[in-house]
Amino acid sequence: MSVNILLNGCNGRMGRVVSGLVEKDEDTKIVAGIDISRGSDNGFPVFEDIDSCDIPSDVIIDFSLPTGTDKLIAYALKHSVPVVLCTTGLSESQLNNVKAASEKIAILRSANMSLGVNVLIKVLKEISPVLAAEGFDIEVVEKHHREKKDAPSGTAIALAEAINSSLDEDYDIVYDRSGRVSRRPEKEIGISAVRGGTIPGDHDVIFAGEDETVTISHRTYSRSILGKGAIAAAKFLKGKGPGMYDMSDVLS
DSSP states (O other): OOOOEEEEEETTTHHHHHHHHHHHHHEEEEEEEOSSSSOOOOOOOEEESSGGGGOOOOOOEESSSGHHHHHHHHHHHHTTTOOOEEEOOOOHHHHHHHHHHHHTTTEEEEEEHHHHHHHHHHHHHHHHHHHTTOEEEEEEEEEETTTOSSSOOHHHHHHHHHHHHHHOOOOOEEEEOOOOOOOOOOSSEEEEEEETTOOOOOEEEEETTTTEEEEEEESOOOTHHHHHHHHHHHHTTTOSSSSEEEEHHHHH
């Protein structure tokens, strides 16, 4: 069963990765792309504006920017097309819009599409209550390439939120400690962001206790892991009814 994909952001970094992977996948086909940059020969028609696209598709894969998310969701609703939403850095109002849209179409949203990160989230939910009860401080450090526009990463936030969801009492998630002149509060999760070079994506979750530290890490060596996850999600989403899905549904 072939899955016809509309690729939003087809000429961006991840769009090119997904295009290359689909070429080798017999079960998927990109029937059209959306990008303000027309690029060279994509092997499929490319539209600068999603509203100009008149080619039917089974699923939309979105690797673009938050500025176009509302328009993307409006298009998906109009044409009743499921969406694999991979764009990060969405505002609260955009997230509310996505949630409302999921009552009418299938939307799969994940801060990170890789298998390893989603397994990491599962592990964190299991060990965080144990270590937090013993007084371990919790920190998340993420590193990405210099071109990444949002900070902290959606994955870092997802890791912190996964930890929080497993605890009896919510911890404060802190992104900036500049100007603070006080000791570290006990119930706090700090997130630090590093930007530089061509780092695809590193995430460390640090549990720091008395005289010992536990660090759980995930290293991305290629963006292809994100593309593979998005394609797997597109296959999963084809034909699905309305609802909000995530990668745990794909992996189950």
